Amino acid sequence: MPVTEETRTKAREIIARYPRPRSALLPMLHLVQAEEGYITPDGIGLCVEELGLTRAEVGAVATFYTMYKRGPTGEYLVSVCTNTLCGLLGGDEIYATLREYLGVGHNETTDDGMITLEHAECLAACDHAPVVTVNYEYFDNQSEESAVRLVDDLRAGTPPRPTRGAPLCGFREISRQLAGFLDERPEARDAVSIAEPGLAGLRLAVERGERAPEYPEATLATTERKEA
Amino acid sequence: MPLTPVLTKRWLEPRSWELESYERLDGYRALRAALAMRPDEIIQIVKDSALRGRGGAGFPTGMKWGFIPQGDSTPHYLVVNADEGEPGTCRDLPLMMADPHALVEGIVIAAYAVRANFAAIYIRGEAVHALRRLQYAVREARQAGYLGQNVLGSGFDLEIVVHSGAGAYICGEETALLDSLEGYRGQPRLKPPFPATHGLYSSPTVVNNVGTLASVPAIILGGAAWWKAMGPEKSPGTSIYSLTGRVTRPGQYEAPMGTTLRELLDLAGGVREGRQLKFWTPGGSSTPMFTAAHLDVPLDFDSVAAAGSMAGTAALMIFDDADCVVRAVLKWTEFYEHESCGKCTPCREGTYWMTQILRRLERGAGTKEDLDTLLDTCDNILGRSFCPFGDGATSSITSSIQYFRDEYLAHLDGGCPNHRNRTLVGAH
Numbered sequence: 164m165p166v167t168e169e170t171r172t173k174a175r176e177i178i179a180r181y182p183r184p185r186s187a188l189l190p191m192l193h194l195v196q197a198e199e200g201y202i203t204p205d206g207i208g209l210c211v212e213e214l215g216l217t218r219a220e221v222g223a224v225a226t227f228y229t230m231y232k233r234g235p236t237g238e239y240l241v242s243v244c245t246n247t248l249c250g251l252l253g254g255d256e257i258y259a260t261l262r263e264y265l266g267v268g269h270n271e272t273t274d275d276g277m278i279t280l281e282h283a284e285c286l287a288a289c290d291h292a293p294v295v296t297v298n299y300e301y302f303d304n305q306s307e308e309s310a311v312r313l314v315d316d317l318r319a320g321t322p323p324r325p326t327r328g329a330p331l332c333g334f335r336e337i338s339r340q341l342a343g344f345l346d347e348r349p350e351a352r353d354a355v356s357i358a359e360p361g362l363a364g365l366r367l368a369v370e371r372g373e374r375a376p377e378y379p380e381a382t383l384a385t386t387e388r389k390e391a
Numbered sequence: 392m393p394l395t396p397v398l399t400k401r402w403l404e405p406r407s408w409e410l411e412s413y414e415r416l417d418g419y420r421a422l423r424a425a426l427a428m429r430p431d432e433i434i435q436i437v438k439d440s441a442l443r444g445r446g447g448a449g450f451p452t453g454m455k456w457g458f459i460p461q462g463d464s465t466p467h468y469l470v471v472n473a474d475e476g477e478p479g480t481c482r483d484l485p486l487m488m489a490d491p492h493a494l495v496e497g498i499v500i501a502a503y504a505v506r507a508n509f510a511a512i513y514i515r516g517e518a519v520h521a522l523r524r525l526q527y528a529v530r531e532a533r534q535a536g537y538l539g540q541n542v543l544g545s546g547f548d549l550e551i552v553v554h555s556g557a558g559a560y561i562c563g564e565e566t567a568l569l570d571s572l573e574g575y576r577g578q579p580r581l582k583p584p585f586p587a588t589h590g591l592y593s594s595p596t597v598v599n600n601v602g603t604l605a606s607v608p609a610i611i612l613g614g615a616a617w618w619k620a621m622g623p624e625k626s627p628g629t630s631i632y633s634l635t636g637r638v639t640r641p642g643q644y645e646a647p648m649g650t651t652l653r654e655l656l657d658l659a660g661g662v663r664e665g666r667q668l669k670f671w672t673p674g675g676s677s678t679p680m681f682t683a684a685h686l687d688v689p690l691d692f693d694s695v696a697a698a699g700s701m702a703g704t705a706a707l708m709i710f711d712d713a714d715c716v717v718r719a720v721l722k723w724t725e726f727y728e729h730e731s732c733g734k735c736t737p738c739r740e741g742t743y744w745m746t747q748i749l750r751r752l753e754r755g756a757g758t759k760e761d762l763d764t765l766l767d768t769c770d771n772i773l774g775r776s777f778c779p780f781g782d783g784a785t786s787s788i789t790s791s792i793q794y795f796r797d798e799y800l801a802h803l804d805g806g807c808p809n810h811r812n813r814t815l816v817g818a819h
């Protein structure tokens with residue numbers, strides 16, 4: 164399917180953000196992925212035309228990065244962290260359970276087109292291990308049972324709220340956001356951004372009345388006087 | 392050792408991420424003060440503070456800024472490394488989600504100091520909610536006049552672009568990041584020349600980590616001496632320590648540099664009940680592991696180096712006596728194999744072969760010679776790879792064989808004594 168005019172306009176908006184056009188290539192690949200859920204030949208064509216590159220140049224970049232998918236991706240990309248820490252704390256079992264339960268392997272999609280499963284590397288949420296993300300929103304502290312419930316809910320059309328992050332949207336919409344187009348949903352703007360582990364040290368500090376030294380008045384006086 | 396929330400201090404505020412909350416709690420005061428100074432005065436304060444980069448290498452930030460040529464006519468750039476992908480590392484994302492304006496303010500001050508009019512935040516692609524938070528924050532800051540043309544009437548212009556990566560750990564390495572930001576495969580560049588002279592588009596560029604830049608507003612407000620009052624002389628300030636794994640209360644604990652694991656474990660309720668500390672990383676999977684013998688090593692750049700590892704990203708992954716070190720090392724090595732960018736032979740081939748050998752060892756089909764081959768391979772990678780990724784790939788292997796050779800040997804006959812019949816998944 165040829166890319167839409169809207170997508171072409173958006174591509175040009177992306178290019179305009181940067182001092183040099185080629186810097187737009189990664190976001191443009193996210194953008195074309197938003198069309199059909201993967202990097203299509205037509206999507207590559209758009210990058211070729213708008214950036215004056217060859218197909219080989221664009222293809223070489225697209226294949227380097229794991230988040231660009233080479234085949235149709237489900238409505239929900241379910242990523243299970245199986246790096247060491249999550250893996251040892253239960254991520255390996257969660258992945259094995261989902262693989263069996265869904266009957267798909269790494270980077271494969273269920274027949275109903277709803278779920279693509281993958282094992283992922285560390286998702287920078289190790290204090291919430293084991294971690295699963297759906298379209299890159301965090302579902303923290305998962306277990307085999309909770310992960311099965313999660314995919315059931317996704318397939319039933321009743322996606323649960325992430326532990327941290329905005330209410331789920333589809334894989335294509337997330338790809339559009341990754342291209343740098345802001346999520347304007349109020350519920351995304353207000354979404355929970357931090358959970359208990361992130362606050363553990365701060366809570367303890369408050370409880371114990373511990374804090375960093377105050378800013379010295381003398382420094383504030385000299386730095387802020389200049390401004391006056 | 393008291394807790395010293397500086398970077399984390401606003402995280403409990405309701406809607407801590409909004410401009411209004413930030414302004415209520417000192418937000419953008421430092422920027423006003425900074426804009427009243429000359430750029431070189433700001434660089435001097437940061438030099439005097441002895442702030443060292445939080446991205447892993449601990450490079451002195453003021454010195455890095457000072458390398459940017461002054462008075463030339465080429466454009467300068469500031470690039471923020473928000474790629475956070477080092478296994479175990481999980482402090483930049485919460486910072487950007489809970490308090491994105493601290494980073495934005497740090498960026499504006501840094502850009503003014505190095506005379507950059509364009510800044511890019513390169514954030515790992517998987518971090519979609521942190522991406523949103525940054526985008527909202529940039530928008531709010533622009534509307535309030537902290538960004539854009541003529542920032543707060545100072546005559547200084549700055550644009551910030553938030554740029555998502557696409558899933559490649561190597562793009563955290565600063566020159567690979569720059570290639571990726573220019574629209575290429577993310578592969579490291581030869582250094583020298585360094586980004587300070589040949590960075591983004593071959594122009595003078597500062598690349599700084601999220602935590603480094605978010606520390607800057609506090610340093611401007613408190614002054615160099617205030618920052619240096621916390622932590623050791625040569626490695627001062629506060630650090631967000633991320634305690635993860637087999638601890639009672641995993642999470643982020645901000646304390647002075649040089650805090651020990653013993654003290655931090657005490658705060659986090661210790662290793663999970665009934666278990667003993669076995670091995671841990673002081674700064675992520677690329678830093679040689681420590682054991683219970685290292686509980687009292689002050690966790691700052693110099694002390695950790697003196698004890699044979701690296702402070703890295705203060706990612707303290709804790710494992711206990713129920714965890715198999717061979718399995719842990721295999722999984723890390725699979726990670727390096729998967730993420731090797733392929734540019735140089737020792738790393739590309741070496742990580743492949745090390746994974747093969749470790750798989751064999753883990754399932755009980757290895758031999759004693761395999762251990763020597765592993766160490767030999769590490770020898771051929773360490774110091775012989777194109778970028779520090781290769782060195783990092785050997786860290787857990789050599790250090791684990793150093794401390795746990797017997798456990799490797801116990802695997803030779805029938806696999807892991809603790810984990811028989813486990814299936815293993817991960818990057819293959």
Ligand SMILES: Cc1cc2nc3c(=O)[nH]c(=O)nc-3n(C[C@H](O)[C@H](O)[C@H](O)COP(=O)(O)O)c2cc1C
Pocket residue numbers: 443444445446447448449450452472473474475476477560561562563564565566598599600601603604778779780
């Ligand atoms: C393989 C590899 C991965 C890295 N990943 C990151 C990263 O995710 N975030 C980061 O800030 N620095 C990372 N670094 C360090 C950067 O190369 C660079 O030193 C840092 O961004 C400089 O910022 P700082 O001086 O503020 O610490 C990585 C380095 C290597 C070798």
Ligand code: SF4
Pocket residue numbers: 561579730731732733734735736738739776777778779780781782
């Ligand atoms: S050491 Fe590894 S990651 Fe670094 S350049 Fe060589 S192949 Fe690439």
Ligand code: FES
Pocket residue numbers: 244245246247248249250284285286287288289292294478479480
């Ligand atoms: S190891 Fe799973 S999020 Fe870090």
